Amino acid sequence: MLTLFYIFAAISIICAFGVLFMRNPIHCALMLVGTFFCLGGIYVMLNAEFVAVIQVLVYAGAIMVLFLFVLMLLSNNEPSQVAVKWDAAKMLAVIITGGIFIQVASIFSDSALTLGEKGNYPLEKIEEIGSITLIGQLLFTEYVLPFEIISILLLVAVIGAVVIAKRRFN
Amino acid sequence: MIPLTHILILSALLFSIGVLGVMLRRNVIVIFMSIELMLNAVNLSFIGFARSLDSMTGVVFIFFIIVVAAAEAVVGLSIILAIYRTRKSLNIDDFNLLKW
Amino acid sequence: MSQIWLIPAFPLLGFLLNGFLGKFFGTRFVSFVGPMSIGLAFLQSVVLFFEMLRTEGHRIIENLYTWMAAGSFQVNISFQVDELSGLYLLIITGVGFLIHVYSIGYMKGESGYYRFFAYLNLFVFFMLILVLGDSFLLMFVGWEGVGLCSYLLIGYYFEKHSAAEACKKAFLFNRVGDFGVLSAVLLIFLSIGSLEFNTVNAQAAAQFEYGGVLVTVITLLLFLGATGKSAQIPLYVWLPDAMEGPTPVSALIHAATMVTAGLYMVARLSHLFMLAPVTMNVIAVVGTVTALLAATIAITQTDIKRVLAYSTVSQLGYMFLAMGVGAFTAGIFHVMTHAFFKALLFLGSGSVIHAMHHEQDMMRMGALRKKLPITYLTMMAGTLAIAGIPFFSGFFSKDEILWKAFSSPLGGGVFWALGFLTAGLTSFYMFRMMYLTFHGNSRVDSHLQSHLHESPWSMTGPLMILAVLSIFGGFFGVPHALHFLPNGMELYFHDFFAKLPGEAHGSVDTEIMLMILSVVLALFGWFWARRMYSGSLEAARRLGASWRTLYDLSLNKWYVDEIYQALIVTPGRLLSTHLLWQAFDKNVIDRSVNGSGVISRGAGGLIRGLQDGVMQTYALIFAIGTLTVIWYIF
Numbered sequence: 001m002l003t004l005f006y007i008f009a010a011i012s013i014i015c016a017f018g019v020l021f022m023r024n025p026i027h028c029a030l031m032l033v034g035t036f037f038c039l040g041g042i043y044v045m046l047n048a049e050f051v052a053v054i055q056v057l058v059y060a061g062a063i064m065v066l067f068l069f070v071l072m073l074l075s076n077n078e079p080s081q082v083a084v085k086w087d088a089a090k091m092l093a094v095i096i097t098g099g100i101f102i103q104v105a106s107i108f109s110d111s112a113l114t115l116g117e118k119g120n121y122p123l124e125k126i127e128e129i130g131s132i133t134l135i136g137q138l139l140f141t142e143y144v145l146p147f148e149i150i151s152i153l154l155l156v157a158v159i160g161a162v163v164i165a166k167r168r169f170n
Numbered sequence: 171m172i173p174l175t176h177i178l179i180l181s182a183l184l185f186s187i188g189v190l191g192v193m194l195r196r197n198v199i200v201i202f203m204s205i206e207l208m209l210n211a212v213n214l215s216f217i218g219f220a221r222s223l224d225s226m227t228g229v230v231f232i233f234f235i236i237v238v239a240a241a242e243a244v245v246g247l248s249i250i251l252a253i254y255r256t257r258k259s260l261n262i263d264d265f266n267l268l269k270w
Numbered sequence: 271m272s273q274i275w276l277i278p279a280f281p282l283l284g285f286l287l288n289g290f291l292g293k294f295f296g297t298r299f300v301s302f303v304g305p306m307s308i309g310l311a312f313l314q315s316v317v318l319f320f321e322m323l324r325t326e327g328h329r330i331i332e333n334l335y336t337w338m339a340a341g342s343f344q345v346n347i348s349f350q351v352d353e354l355s356g357l358y359l360l361i362i363t364g365v366g367f368l369i370h371v372y373s374i375g376y377m378k379g380e381s382g383y384y385r386f387f388a389y390l391n392l393f394v395f396f397m398l399i400l401v402l403g404d405s406f407l408l409m410f411v412g413w414e415g416v417g418l419c420s421y422l423l424i425g426y427y428f429e430k431h432s433a434a435e436a437c438k439k440a441f442l443f444n445r446v447g448d449f450g451v452l453s454a455v456l457l458i459f460l461s462i463g464s465l466e467f468n469t470v471n472a473q474a475a476a477q478f479e480y481g482g483v484l485v486t487v488i489t490l491l492l493f494l495g496a497t498g499k500s501a502q503i504p505l506y507v508w509l510p511d512a513m514e515g516p517t518p519v520s521a522l523i524h525a526a527t528m529v530t531a532g533l534y535m536v537a538r539l540s541h542l543f544m545l546a547p548v549t550m551n552v553i554a555v556v557g558t559v560t561a562l563l564a565a566t567i568a569i570t571q572t573d574i575k576r577v578l579a580y581s582t583v584s585q586l587g588y589m590f591l592a593m594g595v596g597a598f599t600a601g602i603f604h605v606m607t608h609a610f611f612k613a614l615l616f617l618g619s620g621s622v623i624h625a626m627h628h629e630q631d632m633m634r635m636g637a638l639r640k641k642l643p644i645t646y647l648t649m650m651a652g653t654l655a656i657a658g659i660p661f662f663s664g665f666f667s668k669d670e671i672l673w674k675a676f677s678s679p680l681g682g683g684v685f686w687a688l689g690f691l692t693a694g695l696t697s698f699y700m701f702r703m704m705y706l707t708f709h710g711n712s713r714v715d716s717h718l719q720s721h722l723h724e725s726p727w728s729m730t731g732p733l734m735i736l737a738v739l740s741i742f743g744g745f746f747g748v749p750h751a752l753h754f755l756p757n758g759m760e761l762y763f764h765d766f767f768a769k770l771p772g773e774a775h776g777s778v779d780t781e782i783m784l785m786i787l788s789v790v791l792a793l794f795g796w797f798w799a800r801r802m803y804s805g806s807l808e809a810a811r812r813l814g815a816s817w818r819t820l821y822d823l824s825l826n827k828w829y830v831d832e833i834y835q836a837l838i839v840t841p842g843r844l845l846s847t848h849l850l851w852q853a854f855d856k857n858v859i860d861r862s863v864n865g866s867g868v869i870s871r872g873a874g875g876l877i878r879g880l881q882d883g884v885m886q887t888y889a890l891i892f893a894i895g896t897l898t899v900i901w902y903i904f
Contacts, residue, residue, distance in 0.1 A: 001171075001172070002172065005176065009176075009180050012180070013180075013183060016183075016184055016188075016207060017187065019191060019200070019203060019204065020187055020190055020194070020204070025197050025200050029203060032203050032207060035210065036210065039213070042180075045172065046172065046177075046217050046218070047221065048217050048220070048229055050229075051213075051217065051229055054233070054236065055213075055236070058236055058240065059206075059236065059239070063206065063240055063243050066244065066247060067202070067203060067243070067247070070199060070247045070251065071199055073251075074199075074251070074254055074260060083195065084194045085196060089887065090193070090194055093190065093193040093194060093890050094190065094194075096890065096894055096897055097193070097893060100189065100893065100897050101182055101183065101185075101186035103897065103900045103901060104185075105179050107900075107904050108175055108178035108179055109175050109178075109179065115219075115223060116223060117223075118223055118224050119223050119224045119225025119227065120224070120225070121225060121226045123224070126226075135226070135229060135233075138226055138230050139233070143230050150238065150241075153237070153238065154240070156241075157240075157242075157244050157245050158244065160248070161244045161247070161248035164245070164248040164249055164251075164252050165247075165248035165251045165252055189889075192886070192889050193890055194886075262884070262885055262886060265885060266882070266883035267883065
């Protein structure tokens, strides 16, 4: 089990670095899709199958397709440029980010890390009720307000996107 | 069982790579993609915590994050389209009206 | 008990009324208020004088209120009338009153009439504060105040450039002296802890060792102040220039009152000064040299007021000589007689100037005695007094000084010899002045001839009163050797001043002989002046021509002013221009002020670079912030 996790983790890291360093933006998008797939695998290993499916469907399927559409629409004039133009500020950025990572990682690997209180749904209960059923129950009872709000958010986003990107016909 | 620290360190690593992507790349769409990467890293840490705390809150929350990420990607890309019409460039250095 | 505070209050009231209301109510009002305030002060002074004599210990102290109290330091506003201040009160208010009355006639028709009387009243107020104060601080208030009024009155004709220069000069030289007084006051406070005169005098012998460094320094600093106020070497040069002021000012301030302030201070602190024989020696030497120097300058001056100014400096030198040899009583006696005859002489010269329509050059006068008889007779009385002709007032006081200079344990033959020589010169130049002005052939301009007339009663009245005082005022202090009257002065001051260390030497016969010698010299001076100046001036001119160098040196005041200019004024101006202004003010101070502007602009320019519009810079700053926050929290 653990080795599988390590494999998925390694691949997702390599794909993430690929996003960072690929010259062609379309290659970056494809690398990102790869990352999403690996993450989905990890979700399955963590008994969150529904989330994994949603991740692949929505993220990799819809959002990344949108990205690719826009990329193909727009980026046909700068084919081969260097991915990153290195200068002093960018070096500083690498150092700062490395610092952030080291800080956070050291916090997370600290064995004295205290967690919050345990929740109500151990693994047995989830298998008893069924994970999708459970998620549905929670969405429509406990978390119904955020649910409604994000649906409005989606509506607004769609309308906003259409308005902003519309060509003005004068 | 996957130990929590492994998941968290992986999440931190992916997050840092996303931050680097925002700061280093010049193509504005690749910057957006790095932001999506950051959001995914956070998703991963949520799942990790949900698993180790036996809680479903983390799982439900991920939905919201995915929805928000989608909405943000849509609006952001439409803005880039609108700016591209005048600037004719996807280089972040050309989006410098924030100076004034 | 009578109110001492009324004495200065009357002149202060006069100042306020004249100053603020004089312009509206006109000349009549001012002519009444001005002299009347001094007259009332004089009456009150007389009352208090007799009351003081009736009081046990001859001292009245009136405490008005506490001026400042800080810790152990307490100063009160309190006035005291004792023998010294009582006598000074009478002189100041009495002679002051006569001069005020005189000014009504002299200043008639001047614009700024009310201003003159206002300042004159203010001056008398401050002078009274000076002599009535019972502590150094109150005396110093008066000290500064009379310096201020002297400045205002010398510069009365302020549109004239020479007058403006003269009043500035007076004030500046006074200021140098004031530095000395203040330093001395500070040292006295540090060593004795109190600033009241009586306390200081009483504790002086206990606190200071005889002849010690501290007391010598203190007394030398005090004497520096006295040289500033009383026009001795090195700070005397303002007095001749002060003749730019109106003549009553010269009479009151620069003959009778302000210039005696230094002497007052030395006499008041006699116990302190007696502890420093070095200082006493310095005082005596400075007094003698000043007297001689001023007399040598006076013999060639042609401006009538200048002669009198140098004469004042010379006579003040005599008084300091007396102080320096420990003859405080004789010194104060000469202050009194000098006030009488010098005020008389100045007022008389004012009468001449008034008749001559403000012409002051004696070379353009002559044979005035027929036209101005009262002026002539009264001035003659004053001249006889100052020359030391027997039985006039100056004879008694000056001879007392000369005798004490000879016989005191702190004195010696040299002091007497130089004083004797100066007395001869004094007689000579005073009679020279009289002959040039009133005798001989008339050198007056023809269009002035017909206008010459005697002065009005407001001017000649005070002249006559002062003449009487000059003639008979000496009988207060007849020396013991001529025992037809007791020596009133010594009886009056019997235990006031500090005692001399050691015995006086010299017998009564020596005293009589010295007296006869000085009378002979004075008469000789008179006759020689008469020979030179009462007829044609040929002999005088030939004498001047044959001693050309000395004559020029004397006429040009020994170039003292020019020496001061070269040694002190010019280097000071160069220093302040090149060093203080160019080097320090412009380069250091201006640069640092501008520098702060430059620095802010530079810093602003640096920080401006952070907002360059490139989004990734902002993202970088986010990341830095995040790192910092994470680091701090965890």
